[in-house]
Every structure is written in C-alpha cells, then in structure tokens.
Amino acid sequence: MNEKKWSWELGRIAGIDVKIHLTFFFLLLWIGLSGLISSGSFLGLVNEVLFVIALFVLVVLHELGHALAARRFGISTKDITLLPIGGVARLERMPEDPREEMIVAGAGPLVNVVIGAVMFLALLLMGAFNQPLTAELLQTNFWVRLLSVNVSLAIFNLIPAFPMDGGRVLRAILATRMDYVKATRTAANIGRGLAVLMGIVGFFVNPWLILIALFVWSGAGSEAQSVELKAGLQGLAVRDGMVSQFYQVEANQALESVLQLSMATGQGHLPVVSNGRFLGFIRRGDLLNAMQRLGRRAPAYAAIGSEPVGIDPDMPLYEVLPKLTVNRVLPVIEQGQLIGLVTSDSVQQRMWLNQKLKGERTAPPNEKRDIV
Ligand SMILES: [Zn+2]
Structure with missing residues (x-):
C-alpha cells in the first residue's frame, strides 16, 4: 500500500507530520x-463517529510514544499516518542498540497503559463503576467503552509477535544475548507459534482471532526476511550487486535494430544512451508499441x-531494495556515465554468493554486533 499518495496531512504535533489515509x-x-442503522438516530451516528475519532487520538498518542522515544536516541520520524488498521510511525531507522529498540518499541504500548490508568482513576472518581460492570455499561458509556478499547489496544500491541510492538520488544530482549539475525529468527518463530495457537483458539472462540493469526503469521515471516536480507547485504555497495556487462542502444538507432538486439540477447530492458549518458529504458512492450505508432525506422x-533516476555505485546495496519494488531495473550512473544495471535478481545472486563466501571462513569475533 502506498501510504504517501493517498494521505492527507492533518497537522503537526511535536514537529511530526500527522497524516490520515484515505481509506x-x-x-x-x-x-x-452502521451507527445510524443500529440506533436509528442521528445522535447514534454522531456518537459512533466521535468514538472512532477518540480511538484514533489514542492511536496517534501511541505512535507519538514511539516517535518521541526514538527522538531521545537521535532518530527522527518522517510522519505518522492513520490507517483503518491503526497507526504507522515512519521512523527514519530503527535503533541499532537492543536496549534502545526495547524502549522505542515499548514506549507506544506504555502510552496506552498510562492513559488507561488515568482514565480508570477518573472514571472511578466520577463513580462510573458504582454500578456493576456489565456488557451493557461497556456498550453505552462512551468513556468506559473507550477505556476498554484502550486496554485491548495495549494488550494487542504487547503480543510478543511481529509486527506488533511486543514482537520487537521480544527480539530486543533476545538480541542482548544472541546476534541480531538469530534473535529475529527466534522471535519470528515464537510469533508463528503464537499465530498457530491463536488460530486454533479463534476457531473455537472468535473468528476474528483467526484473522489476527494470519496477520501475525505473515508479519513474522516478512520481518525475519527483511532482517536476513539486510544482514546478507551488509557491507556491500551497489557496485558489488550490479550487472556490468549488458547491451545498450544509441538514441538515434532504428527501432528495428533495437528489436533485433532485444531478441538476440534476451535482455528485457534495453538502456538508451547518448554519448554514454543514460536517457531511459526501452521495454519490449514499449518497443512494439513504438514500432506500430512510428514505424521501424524511428529512433x-x-x-x-x-526513466528511473540513476543510482550511485557507492550507495549501500540494501538501500536499493525499496527502489526495486517501483522499477524492476535501475541504472547505475557514475560521473554521468551508465556503468551498470541493478535488478532484484542481480542483488539476490550477489547475496547468495556473499553468504557462501562468508560461510567458508570463520567470522571475526566482533563482527556480530553491527548487523543492522
Ligand atoms: Zn506501536
């Protein structure tokens, strides 16, 4: 999901943009x-909408907890976006130190715990709990209902599984006694185990749990995968992961000869250059379209x-991965000249080779600490 494109800015809190997603x-x-239908009144509608807004204020405060904790360690937050499933605080990076990660990940749920305690005390003093705590009270009293949702928010986030905060806290605790990749793998496996349990319990109790279990299962896997990727590409630059032998065409070369080259080499993306300067890629589909529109002799x-933006050969290879989800092939430009192409395949090959080479020699003793 592209959070950037479909979001509106609500305002800034503590110097951080708070955005809201269209969905x-x-x-x-x-x-x-549904409030209008179930209560049959306009007041019911207003009440439901206010409740959701209050709920999302809680979510924003939760995300601010992460963002402000991260700021203490010199990590800034790009923005906080509200999505129907909750909030996302886009931190510039995750802390490298496990103790810092523990604090940053724990700060969000801690905000909910503190808010919950304050709300509980206030409601207690106002006599909201003088009557027995029934399901009806939970449904009808706005603040009691908000408190109960806030408590479930805190509990949900503390489930020790990715992508929940509890999963990060667990990984951070594990990372104080083993290396980061292993800690992530262990935390992901614990998360998967929990997901299976949740799925089984959900089957008998509440089908929503099955949905959460699926969410946890896929979250555990993707976190482990991204950490292993990052570790596998550690110390490599774009230069190491690019293909430097490839075919290219001149800007004024006729399209029919471009087609011949494309067929003969099997290269799906042909870079177009003019005096060595990269202009853009021709994909086979574009080529056939252009030939139909402009004829075989067109340039x-x-x-x-x-026309993807060129990347620097000395950029860390890991940073290229998100760009490869937008463009399948990226041009590597050095001093204005096209010197290589990066594809997810070329990166994977390099990573595989790197791991094979690493496996054959013993790692120096202090190599473990700075994998992220
Ligand atoms: Zn959180």
Whole structure:
C-alpha cells in the first residue's frame, strides 16, 4: 500500500507530520452508517463517529510514544499516518542498540497503559463503576467503552509477535544475548507459534482471532526476511550487486535494430544512451508499441518507456531494495556515465554468493554486533 499518495496531512504535533489515509474516511463512513442503522438516530451516528475519532487520538498518542522515544536516541520520524488498521510511525531507522529498540518499541504500548490508568482513576472518581460492570455499561458509556478499547489496544500491541510492538520488544530482549539475525529468527518463530495457537483458539472462540493469526503469521515471516536480507547485504555497495556487462542502444538507432538486439540477447530492458549518458529504458512492450505508432525506422529514444533516476555505485546495496519494488531495473550512473544495471535478481545472486563466501571462513569475533 502506498501510504504517501493517498494521505492527507492533518497537522503537526511535536514537529511530526500527522497524516490520515484515505481509506480511514471509508471506515468513518461505514461506522457512521452502521451507527445510524443500529440506533436509528442521528445522535447514534454522531456518537459512533466521535468514538472512532477518540480511538484514533489514542492511536496517534501511541505512535507519538514511539516517535518521541526514538527522538531521545537521535532518530527522527518522517510522519505518522492513520490507517483503518491503526497507526504507522515512519521512523527514519530503527535503533541499532537492543536496549534502545526495547524502549522505542515499548514506549507506544506504555502510552496506552498510562492513559488507561488515568482514565480508570477518573472514571472511578466520577463513580462510573458504582454500578456493576456489565456488557451493557461497556456498550453505552462512551468513556468506559473507550477505556476498554484502550486496554485491548495495549494488550494487542504487547503480543510478543511481529509486527506488533511486543514482537520487537521480544527480539530486543533476545538480541542482548544472541546476534541480531538469530534473535529475529527466534522471535519470528515464537510469533508463528503464537499465530498457530491463536488460530486454533479463534476457531473455537472468535473468528476474528483467526484473522489476527494470519496477520501475525505473515508479519513474522516478512520481518525475519527483511532482517536476513539486510544482514546478507551488509557491507556491500551497489557496485558489488550490479550487472556490468549488458547491451545498450544509441538514441538515434532504428527501432528495428533495437528489436533485433532485444531478441538476440534476451535482455528485457534495453538502456538508451547518448554519448554514454543514460536517457531511459526501452521495454519490449514499449518497443512494439513504438514500432506500430512510428514505424521501424524511428529512433530508439522515441520508444523510451521508463526513466528511473540513476543510482550511485557507492550507495549501500540494501538501500536499493525499496527502489526495486517501483522499477524492476535501475541504472547505475557514475560521473554521468551508465556503468551498470541493478535488478532484484542481480542483488539476490550477489547475496547468495556473499553468504557462501562468508560461510567458508570463520567470522571475526566482533563482527556480530553491527548487523543492522
Ligand atoms: Zn506501536
């Protein structure tokens, strides 16, 4: 999901942009409509919408907990986005020190615990609990209901499984006594075990638990995968993971000869250059389209379909991965000249080779600490 494109800025809190995702409005609409239908009154609608807004204030405060804890360790937060499933604080990076990660990950749920305690005390003093705590009271009293949701928010986030905060806290605790990749793998396996348990319990108790279990299962896997990728690419630059032998075409070369080259080499993306300067890629689909529109003799540059920004050969290879989800092939540019192409395949090959080479020699004793 592209959070950036479909979000609106709500405002800034403590210097951090707070944004709201478009789908959140659909949630409000849906909640409002179901409130209208179930209560049959406009007041019921307003009440439901206010409740969701209050709930998301809690979520923003939770995310601010992470962001402000991270700030203490010199890590800034790009923004906080509200999604129907909760909030996302985009930290510039995760702390490398396990103790710092523990604090940053724990700070969010801690905010909910503190808010919960304050709300509970206030409600207690106001006499909200003088009557027995029934399901009806939970449903009808706005603040009691908000408190109960806040408590479940804290508990949910403390489940020791990725992508929940509890999973990060668990990994951080494990990482104080083993290396980071192993800690992540162990935490992910614990998370998977929990997901299976949750799924089984959910089957008998509440089908929502099955949904959460699926979410936890996939979250555990993707966290482990991204950490292993990062560790596998540690110390490698783009230069190490690029293909430096490839075919390219001149800007004024005729399209029919470009097609011949494309067929003969099997290269799906052909870079177009002019005096060694990269102009863009021709993909086979673009090529056939351009030939139909402009004829076989038209120049190659007319068929350019994508113009990704060139990347620096000395950039850490790991940082290229997110860019490869947008463009399948990236040009590597050094002093204005095209010197290589990076694809997810070329990166994977390099990582595989790196791991094989690493496995054959013993790692120096202090190599363990700075994997992230
Ligand atoms: Zn959190």
